[in-house]
Amino acid sequence: MKLTLKIWRQKNAQDKGHFETYEVDAHEDMSFLEMLDVLNERLIRQKKDPIAFDHDCREGICGACSMVINGKPHGPLPGTTTCQLHMRHFKDGDTIWVEPFRAAAFPVIKDLMVDRSAFERIMQAGGYISVNTGSAPEANSIPVPKPIADKAFDAAACIGCGACVAACPNGAAMLFVAAKISHLGLLPHGQPERYIRARKMVERMYLEGFGNCTNIGACEAECPKEISLEHIARMNRWFAKASLIEEG
Amino acid sequence: MNAIAKFLRSPIGQKWIMALTGLFLVSFLIVHLSGNILLLLPDNGRTFSAFVDWMESRWIIRILSILLFLGFTLHIVQGILLYRYNRKAKGARYAVTATDNSTWSARHMALLGIGILLFLILHLWDFFFPMKVLKAFPHQQLYDEVVQTFQNPLWVIAYVLGMVVLGLHLSHGFQSAFQTLGIRHPKYTPFIVAFGKWFSILVPLLFAIIPIALYFKFS
Numbered sequence: 001m002k003l004t005l006k007i008w009r010q011k012n013a014q015d016k017g018h019f020e021t022y023e024v025d026a027h028e029d030m031s032f033l034e035m036l037d038v039l040n041e042r043l044i045r046q047k048k049d050p051i052a053f054d055h056d057c058r059e060g061i062c063g064a065c066s067m068v069i070n071g072k073p074h075g076p077l078p079g080t081t082t083c084q085l086h087m088r089h090f091k092d093g094d095t096i097w098v099e100p101f102r103a104a105a106f107p108v109i110k111d112l113m114v115d116r117s118a119f120e121r122i123m124q125a126g127g128y129i130s131v132n133t134g135s136a137p138e139a140n141s142i143p144v145p146k147p148i149a150d151k152a153f154d155a156a157a158c159i160g161c162g163a164c165v166a167a168c169p170n171g172a173a174m175l176f177v178a179a180k181i182s183h184l185g186l187l188p189h190g191q192p193e194r195y196i197r198a199r200k201m202v203e204r205m206y207l208e209g210f211g212n213c214t215n216i217g218a219c220e221a222e223c224p225k226e227i228s229l230e231h232i233a234r235m236n237r238w239f240a241k242a243s244l245i246e247e248g
Numbered sequence: 249m250n251a252i253a254k255f256l257r258s259p260i261g262q263k264w265i266m267a268l269t270g271l272f273l274v275s276f277l278i279v280h281l282s283g284n285i286l287l288l289l290p291d292n293g294r295t296f297s298a299f300v301d302w303m304e305s306r307w308i309i310r311i312l313s314i315l316l317f318l319g320f321t322l323h324i325v326q327g328i329l330l331y332r333y334n335r336k337a338k339g340a341r342y343a344v345t346a347t348d349n350s351t352w353s354a355r356h357m358a359l360l361g362i363g364i365l366l367f368l369i370l371h372l373w374d375f376f377f378p379m380k381v382l383k384a385f386p387h388q389q390l391y392d393e394v395v396q397t398f399q400n401p402l403w404v405i406a407y408v409l410g411m412v413v414l415g416l417h418l419s420h421g422f423q424s425a426f427q428t429l430g431i432r433h434p435k436y437t438p439f440i441v442a443f444g445k446w447f448s449i450l451v452p453l454l455f456a457i458i459p460i461a462l463y464f465k466f467s
Contacts, residue, residue: 170334203258222346237431
């Protein structure tokens with residue numbers, strides 16, 4: 001299948017950047033990243049600079065791949081990452097626009113690579129449990145009700161890819177932060193610190209320059225792990241409680 | 249107090265201000281509509297005028313109208329501040345923007361808000377300023393002024409358009425306020441969402457019927 005790619009090229013953070021057009025001949029069984037690999041091999045053979053993009057596990061669990069394809073983070077398929085997107089979902093002759101994740105808190109490093117270390121700093125602010133909980137306990141020694149376990153698992157599915165930030169017209173990171181706050185705060189080991197964690201992580205989120213949620217819902221729609229907005233409501237609730245009622 | 253001030257300055261706190269003032273303005277819509285609907289009674293405005301009389305003679309209405317002014321101001325100023333904050337946080341825009349992942353009104357709340365503000369200015373200019381500030385006519389004459397205003401089809405269209413914009417703003421805003429306040433529960437959220445949807449259709453529709461009805465009744 002013949003495709004026209006309009007890919008964002010930017011030498012470094014200071015460069016203004018521009019779109020460059022590439023014609024590629026792809027096979028429908030290729031993943032999107034494999035298609036880019038083929039293009040990059042051609043660019044290298046031509047002694048041109050290959051397109052920089054993040055990727056790691058290529059099986060949808062690491063959260064590294066991070067491009068916006070035709071206006072959608074991770075492309076048009078719901079509930080998948082870019083590496084899980086195959087070329088069979090495009091038509092012969094299609095023009096595909098590929099852009100980096102856009103948000104002031106995710107500055108472009110090069111081409112399609114953005115600096116997502118702001119997420120790490122939010123995690124360092126409170127995305128952990130302070131006590132040493134030892135090695136994995138016997139599975140049923142601490143009973144967790146099934147509905148709570150399900151909610152925590154829904155949140156824990158977050159791979160921290162940043163698609164929520166990329167999809168959000170406000171550049172907000174609330175789905176990511178809310179997922180971490182819910183995941184840890186709903187389960188027994190994380191409960192004692194749930195409010196202080198909410199406060200610390202939310203404060204860090206703002207320091208990093210992420211926007212403010214207006215409940216548009218694009219994050220939930222584009223999240224490769226289909227994490228629910230329910231977690232954002234919980235974060236709002238816990239943050240308010242942490243700020244207004246809880247001591248410490 | 250310090251904790252409350254600090255919370256209200258945090259961006260989630262600022263959103264709480266949007267949500268709380270928004271819900272307060274929603275409650276005002278109900279009061280306003282329940283008065284306006286009297287215009288449709290076939291008694292040449294007798295009941296409506298009696299209602300206006302009652303409103304004019306109650307100090308509680310005066311206090312509520314000051315609160316209402318504050319509510320509007322806070323909602324508008326806070327909305328502008330959040331809009332600017334969010335524009336800055338997004339930075340560069342995409343060349344291609346997906347539109348099927350969210351509703352148009354959710355993405356354009358600020359624009360719809362400006363639309364409502366323009367309508368509000370027009371609306372106050374029509375009735376509030378001449379009656380309360382310029383004292384151009386006494387409140388007993390309000391019914392006649394309303395009827396006369398809506399003999400102009402352009403005014404009827406402007407008011408109907410204003411209500412369309414209000415409906416779109418409410419269609420996202422109503423349920424969004426509850427989400428912001430953290431009120432979300434599988435037992436109640438479906439009701440809140442459904443109620444918000446019906447509210448955003450019915451209330452603006454009932455408001456919009458009034459100028460249309462008055463136009464056809466007297467022309």
